[in-house]
Amino acid sequence: MARVNRGTAVCSVTVELDGGQEIVSTITVESFDRMGLSIGSPVAAVVKASNVILATEP
Secondary structure (H helix, E strand, O other): OOEEEEOOOEEEEEEEOOOOOEEEEEEEHHHHHHHOOOOOOOOOOOOOOOOOOOOOOO
């Protein structure tokens, strides 16, 4: 885990992948605390999505 932005209800957790790319996951503060996460914690990112939408303009 590379970075965490902790809010009152949720945390945005940034994970650095082996190739240097980053992926961000939003989890509840409760889950973050229960898993005992901190910067440098080893984690696995599992992507679960039924579709991915790409756009070239906002």
